[in-house]
Amino acid sequence: MSRIDTSVNIAGVVLKNPVMTASGTFGSGEEYSEFVDLNKLGAVVTKGVANVPWPGNPTPRVAETSSGMLNAIGLQNPGMEVFIKRDIPFLKKFDTKIIVNVCGRSEEDYCQVVERLADEDVDLLEINISCPNVKEGGIAFGQDPKAVEHITSELKKRARQPIIMKLSPNVTDITVMAKAAEAGGADALSLINTLTGMKIDIHKRAFALANRTGGLSGPAIKPVAVRMVYQAANAVKLPVIGMGGIATAEDAIEFILAGATGVSVGTANFFNPTATEEVVSGIEAYMEKYGVDKITDLIGAVR
Amino acid sequence: MSRIDTSVNIAGVVLKNPVMTASGTFGSGEEYSEFVDLNKLGAVVTKGVANVPWPGNPTPRVAETSSGMLNAIGLQNPGMEVFIKRDIPFLKKFDTKIIVNVCGRSEEDYCQVVERLADEDVDLLEINISCPNVKEGGIAFGQDPKAVEHITSELKKRARQPIIMKLSPNVTDITVMAKAAEAGGADALSLINTLTGMKIDIHKRAFALANRTGGLSGPAIKPVAVRMVYQAANAVKLPVIGMGGIATAEDAIEFILAGATGVSVGTANFFNPTATEEVVSGIEAYMEKYGVDKITDLIGAVR
């Protein structure tokens, strides 16, 4: 298999393969390191990190749907100081890239995290702009192109690592958001975050999630994700990291053919703890089978 | 079961029960009348009808996804004259309401159909504003609130039957579209139409649909649909017809509890030809079990 080149370059950072973990589904890697050799992954993307600890939402926080799940974790996290002290050193033990997912309730929150991480040994920052934005009345940054461009350029000024803007799919036209992030100076894009959904328990006549709405993820959303990755990759020059329902190498290759340079495995970890590693080896097998030497030849090959 | 009242009122039209067929999944009723007693349904919603025959898209037009399917039929239809001569008389043989789904490529197209149907014996018109709009450069009417309000008011002027505006879910904020339709004078809303999606065949390295993108429907999209029905029903005073993944009575009741006055069964007909009738009897059984006398007591009961 040594003949095959699965490496990809995202904003100057070379990953040994395009396979990463989707933020929030893999903690900071520790729990799944019992099942997966983290050295085999292109990168580990951490759970969202804020400037201070966030308690998250009340429970129930998760519910199952057809081929999908809803979550309203509410971005619970221990805050950047604990993250830097505990989680970065853990991840540094492995030969994989570290991508820190950043969340905030205001522009200042995001800026603080990005500035604090400037001197830390992490490879890339992924900015989750679907976080609830208290100041702007609950509409996420990610749904307004002006806000996307503005926050991107503010963070770009402060960041020492390349920044990946993570786009929300709950928009009319994903290309508008992609271009806004590009105009703001983003180094890469990642998409999709979850689709907003709801479930009602008809026997209890109550919302299944305490938060009422939650984010839909898993195989159910894959067709929407592939479409948006295709549209975004064709609208901007930036590398795109695709995610949304990836559970197998076949799914990952579908995203790559649509234009993704990287791929993230999210919800699939919950139903197959070794999903990430299997995606890596499955991609290699596909390349072997079809005589593809460089994975970069597959990126955006269907158009 | 006679004690139970399942009737609902949509814009002055009383349906014996809230269960209808989703446009495009049930033809004009003939094919499924071999499996289902149309007299048992609240209403039959027809396939979209245009002013002239439409050939639709090239094949493949359908593809399967996890708990869902993509379609790009392209609104093939025989045009309003054939529809009026052949399909309305067929449907008139049954004791069910007739809802005609209307499509067009331009405002004039829609107006022509609505005017032509004015003197026909149909109960309600459902306006599909997710049709591709040639004049406005391919963006559907349904994604721009000004266009929604405008076309609604133009059609309202001409329609003799109450009009249901069918909203596209491919928008940032469904309440904006719902309010625009209300401002334009809509009598009711129906949602959701399909989410735009894509599938790629990784072995053929080609799009699964000739049209590249298609509309995602089926159980996969139910959480998004329930959320949007809940949001729309709480944003406007109009009755809302909910759809998106309804396959069982439990699904239908979930939409009703979220705020839907009517419910449509779409993709489920393809995997269970008797789905519509089963939803009707299952709703009755639920009402019996929980001692609900009037279905209207359930509408929007979870908030």
Place this chain on the structure above:
Amino acid sequence: MAEKFREDSEIISQECIGTDIYSMWLKTDKIARAAVPGQFISVYSRDGSRLLPRPISICETDKEKGALRIVYRIAGAGTREFSKYHRGIKLSILGPLGNGFPLERAGEGKKAFLIGGGIGIPPIVELSKQIGGVRQIIAGYRDEVFLAEELKQNGSLYIATEDGSCGTCGTVIDAIKENGLDADVIYACGPTPMLRALKSFAQERGIECWLSLEERMACGVGACLGCVCQSTEVDGHSHVHNKRVCKDGPVFLSTEVEL
């Protein structure tokens, strides 16, 4: 219009009859008795993540036992699922669907070609049992031959293989030519390139030709317009140049359709 039935049919037997090719007998209440050659059934998945039924041709029927046979190739997740089931399991099916081959176009004193290509061969088995007149069966394979025993019993069988491992090396048309066969009517089922070739072959020779088409389906009963083929003339139902493979077909007169 022929009646359709939805049944929970029990698997009587299943066996693997070739590489990735399976043969299954199903006990049905009404479908087997109602079916005519060339019709198909919709087979529903038992896995809730796969919604759409898979259209599979009826290969044989046993009207007495009320049983029908399907022969299918593993093409993806749905057919792979079916291949794992064994005797006793219930499969939900809908049928018989589509129009079937017009048996009355052959018969006493007429010579017919019954042509199957690859996984289009199964429906030819029942057709060859029920059709009248002179039955010349031509079966085309890539390499591995299957269902030949069944076909041999109901007519003179000519085999073509792409790799030349059996019979004529080449296509079914090569087999016809090599054996100097002729006919008054053609019935065929197989991949589109084969059907396309047969369409022009029939046109050249002026032979009436009935082709069974394949298209991706959703409803299988004519309601969704997912499975259309292009028709030469404006179609009486659609009022455009489209015919529904599931309901107006799958069998069409070759001159009716564009391929």
Place this chain on the structure above:
Amino acid sequence: MAEKFREDSEIISQECIGTDIYSMWLKTDKIARAAVPGQFISVYSRDGSRLLPRPISICETDKEKGALRIVYRIAGAGTREFSKYHRGIKLSILGPLGNGFPLERAGEGKKAFLIGGGIGIPPIVELSKQIGGVRQIIAGYRDEVFLAEELKQNGSLYIATEDGSCGTCGTVIDAIKENGLDADVIYACGPTPMLRALKSFAQERGIECWLSLEERMACGVGACLGCVCQSTEVDGHSHVHNKRVCKDGPVFLSTEVEL
């Protein structure tokens, strides 16, 4: 940290032991041998439309045979699916998960209450087999009694039923009072109202009390933060007032958590 294993385990037997209540023995390679009482397994659905594993407590283990028993109630589509499976079918499971009951808090010279309520009774079976000291088992049911034979073998069993059809009419606390029981330590698993009552009961009497909590789960291994409960103090891992039921629990000291 205890090791976790993902296995395709074979169903050895399954029987219905009450209305909608099933008992299943699974052959495992490593999980049964590694498990301690109070731990659970994640059971994966075989239907692709249901993604998330179902957490089910380990009811008994047979370390020699490498087998484990689960006892579960049909609560929805997932457990209904499991109830349909029979001997020989493989179920994918992950375990053992969670911390389990701290056996060392009981033992020689100490009296323990082992309390189960409803579908929280199963883990009490293995606990009662392994724990030392005086075992007073109190099992609370709505009406129908199950697993009583197993429980009787490992201690003195007191039953409470809500409808009074067996034992004390009322709750497990009513049963404790009616029988004038006391203990040095409490271990309990059951519905939240029962756990809440036990927490204050234990506080009043100054008894150490270990509670096994339930929460909706996604990953089952501590990664997703889906299953948290509120902790009295800021938690060392989360740095907020949240503990993960799947990883930090499901068993907590009653004073650690808010109910």
